[in-house]
Amino acid sequence: MPKYRKKPVIVDAIQWSGRWEDVPEVxxxxxxxxxxxxxxxxxxxxxxxxxxEGEMMCSPFDYxxxxxxxxxxxxxxxxFEATYELAE
Structure with missing residues (x-):
């Protein structure tokens, strides 16, 4: 069976703290x-x-x-942590 590796792609991401006062930043x-x-x-x-694909619920600490x-x-x-690492 063929195996595939994910291409190295840099994405922008933030982590939501779960705090409603941080929603404007999100x-x-x-x-x-x-x-x-x-x-x-x-x-x-x-x-x-x-x-x-439509709206997806975001839980506290989701990226x-x-x-x-x-x-x-x-x-x-x-x-997220298994898939991405800090690029900077």
Whole structure:
């Protein structure tokens, strides 16, 4: 079976702290592709990222990645850390 290696690609990413006061920074990074939604019945708020496949929920400490085509998507910390390393 053939094996494949991921091409070395540098992406821009930030990690959301989970703090609502940091959401403006996430919105700025994602060019307003981050959306807050409130669940009035449960008195909870959620953060979603608009992706090419639709909205994806972003959990505290998730990384938000700007992909090679300018798209945005959240990524779990363990996956991010296994896949990416600091390029600077």
């Amino acid at each position: 919105k700025k990074f994602t060019e307003n592709n981050a959306v807050e939604k409130n669940d009035i019945d449960n008195k909870r708020s959620y953060l979603f990222i608009r992706t090419l 938000i990645i700007r992909g090679v085509k300018g798209e945005y998507y959240p990524c779990k910390p363990d996956i």
